[in-house]
Amino acid sequence: xxxxxxxxxxxxxxxxxxxxxxxxxxxxxxxxxxxxxxxxxxxxxxxxxxxxxxxxxxxxxxxxxxxxxxxxxxxxxxxxxxxxxxxxxxxxxxxxxxxxxxxxxxxxxxxxxxxxxxxxxxxxxxxxxxxxxxxxxxxxxxxxxxxxxxxxxxxxxxxxxxxxxxxxxxxxxxxxxxxxxxxxxxxxxxxxxxxxxxxxxxxxxxxxxxxxxxxxxxxxxxxxxxxxxxxxxxxxxxxxxxxxxxxxxxxxxxxxxxxxxxxxxxxxxxxxxxxxxxxxxxxxxxxxxxxxxxxxxxxxxxxxxxxxxxxxxxxxxxxxxxxxxxxxxxxxxxxxxxxxxxxxxxxxxxxxxxxxxxxxxxxxxxxxxxxxxxxxxxxxxxxxxxxxxxxxxxxxxxxxxxxxxxxxxxxxxxxxxxxxxxxxxxxxxxxxxxxxxxxxxxxxxxxxxxxxxxxxxxxxxxx
Amino acid sequence: xxxxxxxxxxxxxxxxxxxxxxxxxxxxxxxxxxxxxxxxxxxxxxxxxxxxxxxxxxxxxxxxxxxxxxxxxxxxxxxxxxxxxxxxxxxxxxxxxxxxxxxxxxxxxxxxxxxxxxxxxxxxxxxxxxxxxxxxxxxxxxxxxxxxxxxxxxxxxxxxxxxxxxxxxxxxxxxxxxxxxxxxxxxxxxxxxxxxxxxxxxxxxxxxxxxxxxxxxxxxxxxxxxxxxxxxxxxxxxxxxxxxxxxxxxxxxxxxxxxxxxxxxxxxxxxxxxxxxxxxxxxxxxxxxxxxxxxxxxxxxxxxxxxxxxxxxxxxxxxxxxxxxxxxxxxxxxxxxxxxxxxxxxxxxxxxxxxxxxxxxxxxxxxxxxxxxxxxxxxxxxxxxxxxxxxxxxxxxxxxxxxxxxxxxxxxxxxxxxxxxxxxxxxxxxxxxxxxxxxxxxxxxxxxxxxxxxxxxxxxxxx
Numbered sequence: 001x002x003x004x005x006x007x008x009x010x011x012x013x014x015x016x017x018x019x020x021x022x023x024x025x026x027x028x029x030x031x032x033x034x035x036x037x038x039x040x041x042x043x044x045x046x047x048x049x050x051x052x053x054x055x056x057x058x059x060x061x062x063x064x065x066x067x068x069x070x071x072x073x074x075x076x077x078x079x080x081x082x083x084x085x086x087x088x089x090x091x092x093x094x095x096x097x098x099x100x101x102x103x104x105x106x107x108x109x110x111x112x113x114x115x116x117x118x119x120x121x122x123x124x125x126x127x128x129x130x131x132x133x134x135x136x137x138x139x140x141x142x143x144x145x146x147x148x149x150x151x152x153x154x155x156x157x158x159x160x161x162x163x164x165x166x167x168x169x170x171x172x173x174x175x176x177x178x179x180x181x182x183x184x185x186x187x188x189x190x191x192x193x194x195x196x197x198x199x200x201x202x203x204x205x206x207x208x209x210x211x212x213x214x215x216x217x218x219x220x221x222x223x224x225x226x227x228x229x230x231x232x233x234x235x236x237x238x239x240x241x242x243x244x245x246x247x248x249x250x251x252x253x254x255x256x257x258x259x260x261x262x263x264x265x266x267x268x269x270x271x272x273x274x275x276x277x278x279x280x281x282x283x284x285x286x287x288x289x290x291x292x293x294x295x296x297x298x299x300x301x302x303x304x305x306x307x308x309x310x311x312x313x314x315x316x317x318x319x320x321x322x323x324x325x326x327x328x329x330x331x332x333x334x335x336x337x338x339x340x341x342x343x344x345x346x347x348x349x350x351x352x353x354x355x356x357x358x359x360x361x362x363x364x365x366x367x368x369x370x371x372x373x374x375x376x377x378x379x380x381x382x383x384x385x386x387x388x389x390x391x392x393x394x395x396x397x398x399x400x401x402x403x404x405x406x407x408x409x410x411x412x413x414x415x416x417x418x419x420x421x422x423x424x425x426x427x428x429x430x431x432x433x434x435x436x437x438x439x440x441x442x443x444x445x446x447x448x449x450x451x452x453x454x455x456x457x458x459x460x461x462x463x
Numbered sequence: 464x465x466x467x468x469x470x471x472x473x474x475x476x477x478x479x480x481x482x483x484x485x486x487x488x489x490x491x492x493x494x495x496x497x498x499x500x501x502x503x504x505x506x507x508x509x510x511x512x513x514x515x516x517x518x519x520x521x522x523x524x525x526x527x528x529x530x531x532x533x534x535x536x537x538x539x540x541x542x543x544x545x546x547x548x549x550x551x552x553x554x555x556x557x558x559x560x561x562x563x564x565x566x567x568x569x570x571x572x573x574x575x576x577x578x579x580x581x582x583x584x585x586x587x588x589x590x591x592x593x594x595x596x597x598x599x600x601x602x603x604x605x606x607x608x609x610x611x612x613x614x615x616x617x618x619x620x621x622x623x624x625x626x627x628x629x630x631x632x633x634x635x636x637x638x639x640x641x642x643x644x645x646x647x648x649x650x651x652x653x654x655x656x657x658x659x660x661x662x663x664x665x666x667x668x669x670x671x672x673x674x675x676x677x678x679x680x681x682x683x684x685x686x687x688x689x690x691x692x693x694x695x696x697x698x699x700x701x702x703x704x705x706x707x708x709x710x711x712x713x714x715x716x717x718x719x720x721x722x723x724x725x726x727x728x729x730x731x732x733x734x735x736x737x738x739x740x741x742x743x744x745x746x747x748x749x750x751x752x753x754x755x756x757x758x759x760x761x762x763x764x765x766x767x768x769x770x771x772x773x774x775x776x777x778x779x780x781x782x783x784x785x786x787x788x789x790x791x792x793x794x795x796x797x798x799x800x801x802x803x804x805x806x807x808x809x810x811x812x813x814x815x816x817x818x819x820x821x822x823x824x825x826x827x828x829x830x831x832x833x834x835x836x837x838x839x840x841x842x843x844x845x846x847x848x849x850x851x852x853x854x855x856x857x858x859x860x861x862x863x864x865x866x867x868x869x870x871x872x873x874x875x876x877x878x879x880x881x882x883x884x885x886x887x888x889x890x891x892x893x894x895x896x897x898x899x900x901x902x903x904x905x906x907x908x909x910x911x912x913x914x915x916x917x918x919x920x921x922x923x924x925x926x
Contacts, residue, residue: 029659030705030739064739074739080653081796099802103611107603119602127605128598135594139582140570142590145780148566178641181806189677190543194657196492210803214652242493276493276527276537317608318810333544339562340673343644347781349811 010045014053017043022062022073033063033071080214094430095209101424110456112448113415113426113441115205115254116317117399121372121446123356123365127316130355134348141351145344148335150176150323154354158309158323165286166298167307169325175334178346180284180310180322181207184247187280187306187324188215189337191245199243201229203402203431203440205254205282208247221433224256226393228264231271238275245278251293252285255431255442256402257395259293269300279305284322287314287366288373288398302327311353314366319349373399376445383454384443387463392440401443409461411441417460423453473508477516480506485525485536496526496534543677557893558672564887573919575911576878576889576904578668578717579780580862584835584909586819586828590779593818597811604814608807611798613639613786617817621772621786628749629761630770632788638797641809643747643773643785644670647710650743650769650787651678652800654708662706664692666865666894666903668717668745671710684896687719689856691727694734701738708741714756715748718894718905719865720858722756732763742768747785750777750829751836751861765790774816777829782812836862839908846917847906850926855903864906865891872924874904880923886916 021027036054040047054071057063064072102114134141149155155171162169177183192198194216200208202221212219220241223230229248237243250260272279281296286309297307302325310322324334338345356362374397381391381401388406395401405411411427418425428440484490499517503510517534520526527535565577597604612618618634625632640646655661657679663671665684675682683704686693692711700706713723735742744759749772760770765788773785787797801808819825837860844854844864851869858864868874874890881888891903
């Protein structure tokens with residue numbers, strides 16, 4: 001190495017040291033950097049090397065020079081980034097990749113990787129009727145903020161529907177939110193401090209990873225089996241990491257389509273008691289079930305389980321409305337947080353959802369939808385098997401098929417290749433904290449019926 | 464003090480010590496408590512005193528006993544609380560008091576303290592037409608999630624409207640949010656780490672205090688004058704606390720109704736440059752203006768200023784939709800955070816807002832509304848003066864009158880007494896970080912025209 005190269009390397013070393021301290025917040029925005037002389041002495045470098053490094057950091061905007069006073073960390077140095085900083089090593093397995101691709105896709109694109117039904121499968125006529133009904137409503141429904149807990153008749157209806165699944169929750173224990181995601185977000189604000197540990201399933205809904213990162217939580221995971229989390233590893237993880245929270249789906253698990261068994265539910269709750277774990281049971285796929293699976297919230301009586309639901313999957317993802325059901329003494333604090341962070345909530349969408357759900361057509365619509373999904377499941381499953389893509393299990397209901405690709409094929413490679421042909425897929429590692437689902441792919445059967453999906457799959461897989 | 468009392472006091476001292484460590488998170492959930500023997504030695508107490516204290520903390524649910532292993536902090540010990548823990552010393556000046564009372568009030572209650580217009584002042588017919596139009600829309604508008612940035616034609620319209628106020632922002636620099644509050648919340652997630660310092664005006668919109676507390680920010684404030692923040696104290700505060708962010712309203716300031724002057728705007732921006740401060744300019748009252756005040760975002764070109772708007776005040780608080788305009792390179796990170804915390808955004812309300820704003824009737828409606836507010840301002844102002852309640856200034860526009868009560872009268876006492884008569888008022892200290900507005904009250908003139916408000920005020924003030 002010649003002298004110039006060695007000099008450049010030393011400058012970069014100083015820059016890296018300062019960047020690390022800023023990223024790790026041992027140097028916070030506005031803080032004064034070590035003096036040039038002091039840092040040079042402690043790193044055994046010349047002052048000119050440190051001056052060079054500082055000047056380059058000033059040019060990058062990471063630090064500021066105040067003549068006569070020294071160098072300071074720029075305030076704008078590091079807005080919080082969910083995606084990894086720097087070059088995106090593998091955007092295909094980033095938790096936000098599937099969301100961004102699916103939401104950005106235009107109507108001509110195919111989205112077998114997305115997590116929702118095509119518009120034609122949703123109760124469009126019911127929604128149109130609900131909109132016309134709302135157009136005749138009194139002024140406040142169209143103009144005023146919602147009440148802090150959210151529209152009372154919708155909370156009553158949610159309470160009745162939960163009762164049908166064995167979960168007792170009075171309307172006062174139910175808080176409406178702008179979506180299921182917002183409901184979980186609110187709970188994370190309420191229950192977590194930055195740095196707290198949260199347990200998720202492996203695989204799990206990829207947005208849990210993104211949401212928990214936004215809360216600066218540490219995430220740990222336990223493998224999910226066909227009947228719930230692996231109990232031995234679940235117990236070990238609770239003992240070792242003492243997570244504050246466990247976020248899971250119990251009815252139709254995303255992405256696997258698995259259903260929690262009663263015996264596993266019972267053991268999970270016993271372990272939760274033993275290790276004082278709070279559980280968020282995200283039940284947004286509930287209406288797709290044929291027969292009701294056990295709910296943690298039903299067994300536990302909303303003692304340490306918090307139940308989440310929404311209408312985005314079965315009614316409309318455009319008119320968003322979710323809810324939280326929790327122990328009564330938590331509702332007040334959650335409501336304060338809801339007001340602080342979103343003020344009055346979405347009254348109009350709550351009115352619309354109430355109108356559609358009160359309409360006699362909704363139950364009939366759901367019956368037809370469940371049958372349609374069951375047929376699509378059979379059809380897509382058969383078709384995928386023809387490509388050597390094998391379902392990990394045959395789900396009892398829902399829209400997801402969690403599949404193993406032919407040996408040696410990396411789902412991220414397949415997803416990237418398919419994206420070039422305007423097909424959005426959902427590669428397994430986006431769902432896996434341990435990155436152990438390289439060979440897996442989630443298919444939404446309602447969005448996979450199109451022959452073009454299979455044409456592209458065949459093409460990409462070389463079959 | 465007898466021996467039993469002394470013993471009880473010592474037990475309580477140990478309990479208080481442990482509670483403080485839990486509250487200050489030097490003992491985090493799941494952490495092991497000091498051993499009984501160790502704590503007894505360090506506090507110079509008997510082991511039986513520590514055992515008593517620990518057992519009482521177990522009974523309270525703050526800690527857990529694991530036989531053979533020791534005592535541990537309960538995971539559920541301390542969900543985050545925005546409101547002060549323990550007895551509510553003075554709920555009337557809590558930042559959440561006005562929100563909760565206003566949002567919980569029923570239609571028969573009077574709300575001169577609330578921050579919105581009566582439904583009959585909003586464009587109800589325009590909203591009804593928009594709902595009927597939407598009932599004829601294509602399937603995806605009624606069923607699908609929104610795109611990550613939000614409805615493109617609404618972002619174009621927002622861009623044009625900002626251009627009319629001298630703020631250049633391309634549609635790609637505009638991100639739709641579910642409300643103005645959610646927009647600011649998203650920015651706090653993006654720009655703040657827990658413990659960062661944020662500057663607000665004193666007085667300012669009370670919910671800024673609540674929102675910033677939810678982000679675990681430190682809050683500092685600077686007095687607001689009739690032309691903007693007090694510049695000398697503004698400079699001093701930047702130098703002393705180096706806040707990361709400043710959140711303000713520049714057009715029609717809440718609660719004072721003051722308007723930022725061009726010279727103050729320029730000085731604020733120079734100081735922001737000098738101290739590398741980012742500014743959130745919350746402009747949700749923009750449409751109420753007669754003549755456009757200077758905007759920080761216009762002077763600065765969205766370099767270090769982020770501009771926020773919404774339609775909740777002029778169009779509907781039921782169909783909520785807000786937006787952020789920011790420098791282009793921040794939009795990506797903000798969008799990732801929006802997806803992680805609320806997924807697809809509220810497409811249907813965005814469609815409704817677009818329908819109403821595209822309707823020729825909206826500008827006409829706003830003209831009439833501004834005149835109606837100006838008349839109400841004159842009328843309410845005269846009426847209040849009759850009670851010795853004096854406006855701090857005569858606002859150029861908007862709905863708020865920031866008033867000084869007769870000497871020696873505490874606005875919180877007045878608000879509590881009025882609440883018993885079902886009138887929700889807005890006492891000054893809810894807006895004041897320094898608690899220096901004991902003698903002030905914010906009146907919303909559109910909600911103060913009712914004779915019953917003055918009857919209750921006269922009664923409560925004894926006039």
